[in-house]
Amino acid sequence: MAIFRLHLPILDEIKEKGLRPALRDKTDDIVTRVTAGLSIQDVRSMLRDDPPGRPNPRLKPHSEGFWLHMKPTYYHNLVDGIYPTFRLGWLSTFFFVVEIVTGVLLMVYYTPSPEFAFTNMLDILSNVPFGRLIRDIHRLGAELMVAIVMLHALRTFLTGSYKKPRQFTWATGIILLLVTWLLSFSGYLLPWDQLSLWAVTIGVSMVEAIPPEVVGRTVNLLFRGAPEFGANGLLRWYLLHVVALPLAGIVFVGVHYYKVVLHGHSLPPDAEEVGEDTARRVPTDSRTYFFPHIATRELFYVVALTALIVIGALFVHAPLEPHADPLVTPLHSTAPWYFLWLQGMLKLGDKVIFGLIVPGVLIGGLLVLPYVEVGPSRRYGSRRIGLTAGLGLVFTFGVLSYMGSPWFAVQTSPEQEAVAELLPQTHPGPLRLADWEGFTVGTYEASAYDQAPTETLRSVLDEFEGSIEGIKIDGRSDYQGVIVIEDWQTNLKKLTLRILWTDDVTGKPGEYSQTVYLHKDSNYGQGE
Amino acid sequence: MRWHIALGTLSLLILVAVFGYIAVGEQARMQSFTEAYDARQIETGASLFETHCRTCHGPQGKGIVGVAPAINAADLFNGERLAAVGFSGTLTDYLEGVISAGRPVPSAGTNYPQRMPTWAQAYGGPLRKDQIESLVVFIENWEDRALAEVGAAPSAPSGTPIGTDITVSLPEGNADQGAALAQGAQGGCSACHELAAVGPPWAAAGDTPGVFVRASDRINESDYTGNANTAQQYLIESIVQPNAFVVSGYEAGIMPQDYAQRLTAQQVADLIAYMESLP
Numbered sequence: 001m002a003i004f005r006l007h008l009p010i011l012d013e014i015k016e017k018g019l020r021p022a023l024r025d026k027t028d029d030i031v032t033r034v035t036a037g038l039s040i041q042d043v044r045s046m047l048r049d050d051p052p053g054r055p056n057p058r059l060k061p062h063s064e065g066f067w068l069h070m071k072p073t074y075y076h077n078l079v080d081g082i083y084p085t086f087r088l089g090w091l092s093t094f095f096f097v098v099e100i101v102t103g104v105l106l107m108v109y110y111t112p113s114p115e116f117a118f119t120n121m122l123d124i125l126s127n128v129p130f131g132r133l134i135r136d137i138h139r140l141g142a143e144l145m146v147a148i149v150m151l152h153a154l155r156t157f158l159t160g161s162y163k164k165p166r167q168f169t170w171a172t173g174i175i176l177l178l179v180t181w182l183l184s185f186s187g188y189l190l191p192w193d194q195l196s197l198w199a200v201t202i203g204v205s206m207v208e209a210i211p212p213e214v215v216g217r218t219v220n221l222l223f224r225g226a227p228e229f230g231a232n233g234l235l236r237w238y239l240l241h242v243v244a245l246p247l248a249g250i251v252f253v254g255v256h257y258y259k260v261v262l263h264g265h266s267l268p269p270d271a272e273e274v275g276e277d278t279a280r281r282v283p284t285d286s287r288t289y290f291f292p293h294i295a296t297r298e299l300f301y302v303v304a305l306t307a308l309i310v311i312g313a314l315f316v317h318a319p320l321e322p323h324a325d326p327l328v329t330p331l332h333s334t335a336p337w338y339f340l341w342l343q344g345m346l347k348l349g350d351k352v353i354f355g356l357i358v359p360g361v362l363i364g365g366l367l368v369l370p371y372v373e374v375g376p377s378r379r380y381g382s383r384r385i386g387l388t389a390g391l392g393l394v395f396t397f398g399v400l401s402y403m404g405s406p407w408f409a410v411q412t413s414p415e416q417e418a419v420a421e422l423l424p425q426t427h428p429g430p431l432r433l434a435d436w437e438g439f440t441v442g443t444y445e446a447s448a449y450d451q452a453p454t455e456t457l458r459s460v461l462d463e464f465e466g467s468i469e470g471i472k473i474d475g476r477s478d479y480q481g482v483i484v485i486e487d488w489q490t491n492l493k494k495l496t497l498r499i500l501w502t503d504d505v506t507g508k509p510g511e512y513s514q515t516v517y518l519h520k521d522s523n524y525g526q527g528e
Numbered sequence: 529m530r531w532h533i534a535l536g537t538l539s540l541l542i543l544v545a546v547f548g549y550i551a552v553g554e555q556a557r558m559q560s561f562t563e564a565y566d567a568r569q570i571e572t573g574a575s576l577f578e579t580h581c582r583t584c585h586g587p588q589g590k591g592i593v594g595v596a597p598a599i600n601a602a603d604l605f606n607g608e609r610l611a612a613v614g615f616s617g618t619l620t621d622y623l624e625g626v627i628s629a630g631r632p633v634p635s636a637g638t639n640y641p642q643r644m645p646t647w648a649q650a651y652g653g654p655l656r657k658d659q660i661e662s663l664v665v666f667i668e669n670w671e672d673r674a675l676a677e678v679g680a681a682p683s684a685p686s687g688t689p690i691g692t693d694i695t696v697s698l699p700e701g702n703a704d705q706g707a708a709l710a711q712g713a714q715g716g717c718s719a720c721h722e723l724a725a726v727g728p729p730w731a732a733a734g735d736t737p738g739v740f741v742r743a744s745d746r747i748n749e750s751d752y753t754g755n756a757n758t759a760q761q762y763l764i765e766s767i768v769q770p771n772a773f774v775v776s777g778y779e780a781g782i783m784p785q786d787y788a789q790r791l792t793a794q795q796v797a798d799l800i801a802y803m804e805s806l807p
Contacts, residue, residue: 049529118658126565127558127562128558129551129554129558130550130554132557132561292529293529296529296532296533296536297529300535303536303539303540304535304536304539306543307539307540307542310543310547310550314546314550323658489574489669489670489673490672490673491669492570494574515578516575517571517575519568519570522564523567526564
């Protein structure tokens with residue numbers, strides 16, 4: 001008597017039918033289970049693009065499986081082309097998945113502590129095979145995802161797809177836009193370099209303006225973890241970035257997808273009668289089924305886009321600035337590009353009005369837009385006011401973003417700006433990228449650039465002279481640029497950039513200078 | 529659909545090829561980033577040294593007599609100094625430790641009245657760990673040149689020392705030479721009197737006039753304990769007998785006591801000319 005009996009039904013079947021038929025039936029069974037309803041025969045006929053049988057077996061994975069519940073069984077031919085969706089919603093989801101996968105890989109090498117975070121970045125770049133690639137994809141994917149989600153919202157607005165019955169889909173979409181912004185923004189702080197610290201400091205300083213003062217102070221403290229960003233603040237933003245916001249994203253993507261399947265993709269605005277919504281009543285001859293056409297196409301998109309983003313990451317590298325330093329504010333530090341409009345508005349005036357009330361009203365307005373704007377027609381011709389307002393908003397976004405950039409109304413001294421053109425504080429710049437060997441020791445005047453001994457020096461001095469010529473301050477004249485190059489250590493040179501002038505009133509000389517040390521092997525051209 | 533399958537397969541092949549391409553170059557890339565980052569740390573260290581260390585250890589780390597020892601020196605790199613203080617770890621450990629935690633006692637047989645302060649944030653100083661590391665690699669980068677200088681003849685004494693008599697008559701002073709002396713390693717005055725306020729600052733600040741004007745006022749003040757009758761004598765006295773009178777708020781014994789033996793009358797005259805030229 002055995003202690004336990006192992007019963008393998010396959011053995012009985014082999015005994016009954018013979019080896020090959022039994023194995024064939026078993027394989028068929030397994031395929032049917034994995035595909036949630038498609039037998040080998042169904043899969044083969046699908047791949048050959050044979051007409052489906054009746055009832056269509058290719059609908060079973062949608063009704064019986066979990067994952068394909070998220071996908072419509074067929075699309076209206078009119079929404080199957082590039083227009084009107086431009087695939088922007090699908091692309092958003094694709095990049096969300098890319099971010100989750102690369103993000104989890106990066107988490108392996110990351111410690112959310114100011115003591116280790118920056119060193120972790122160096123390790124990822126210097127000691128983790130494919131480390132830089134993963135980081136670059138994560139960064140590139142994040143920027144693209146923000147842009148795509150914003151375009152997706154814009155497209156939905158332009159085609160009027162937010163209108164009844166899709167109001168709630170639109171509202172969840174706006175929430176997802178906010179989640180995307182915050183996801184990208186919260187990731188900024190994690191490398192703990194200068195870019196991190198200052199971009200987030202600028203962003204968080206806005207909440208400080210919330211009235212009354214005690215609320216602003218408390219919220220500010222909650223986000224920073226202490227009066228200054230430090231270990232607590234980093235941990236909070238890390239948890240937001242890797243737990244809270246992705247969870248919110250997954251939940252709202254679920255709701256958003258459910259609503260899309262429930263209401264169907266909205267048809268192009270002029271394809272149906274005003275006030276009608278026929279997305280769910282698709283004539284049999286206008287259907288494109290998910291299996292096999294959409295499925296193979298999406299599979300192709302996934303592979304092709306992955307290849308594209310990997311190739312893109314070969315050329316676009318995530319920046320890494322020097323270690324975060326609360327005592328040194330880099331010249332020209334800005335918020336990320338999608339928040340430049342906020343920074344631009346802050347330059348207009350009051351922090352409370354332009355930093356909180358106006359953006360708050362804007363976002364709130366977007367959220368409730370479909371419940372307020374209830375005009376029945378989705379046609380472009382009947383929505384002239386709405387479309388004009390929408391495009392006006394896009395234009396304003398562009399203008400405000402420009403105003404948020406350092407080129408608009410930033411008060412620094414022109415001498416400092418001139419030196420920063422050669423020696424920027426947020427990226428390597430021409431001086432650091434120049435050929436080190438070309439920096440022959442000596443003192444050179446920018447105006448006599450054509451007499452410098454090396455090609456490197458000639459081009460650097462020429463550029464220096466160009467930026468000095470742009471300086472105009474009343475009461476000062478006779479501007480002159482000088483670069484002094486000293487041999488400082490083995491393979492280390494000290495470069496001093498001096499700008500000299502004469503005060504017109506007192507006749508006294510003035511000077512602004514900045515020093516940089518350059519090592520032969522510092523190789524700033526690697527893109528970080 | 530066929531096109532999608534064909535293009536998808538092609539994309540997959542391209543993807544694999546790109547991954548292969550990256551994989552082949554990955555070791556070299558990691559190596560090159562490591563080298564580049566080490567070099568950038570030396571750059572960072574150089575500018576930290578100018579801000580924090582140069583005031584006492586002198587330009588190029590050559591040391592300032594009576595203030596702080598040379599660190600751009602052969603004995604640091606050939607193991608003599610580590611042996612002298614009985615340190616058994618590596619030079620990197622020694623530098624990191626000394627910069628981080630300071631030196632509570634001077635090395636035996638040396639005369640440095642000031643103590644090396646603590647620099648690491650962990651010890652109450654201003655610098656982060658990565659900044660200390662940058663300083664260490666910058667200092668270590670002196671090794672080649674410091675060791676190469678061994679055997680070079682020490683500079684010959686430059687004349688008869690001035691001695692401690694404050695009524696000595698001085699030759700004509702040269703302010704530019706005085707400035708070079710004050711800021712260089714030999715005089716080392718600017719470390720404490722210009723860059724840091726270990727001693728009374730020479731330059732005028734706010735209502736306080738420059739050092740030369742102060743000297744002529746001070747000899748007439750009631751609490752003045754020295755023997756000078758003119759501003760020039762007061763300045764000579766401060767250099768050659770630093771403890772004859774110590775300005776209130778500063779400690780006696782901090783100013784090196786050996787300038788009377790180290791400087792010539794010409795050099796003192798240059799220094800005073802330089803002080804007189806200061807605003």
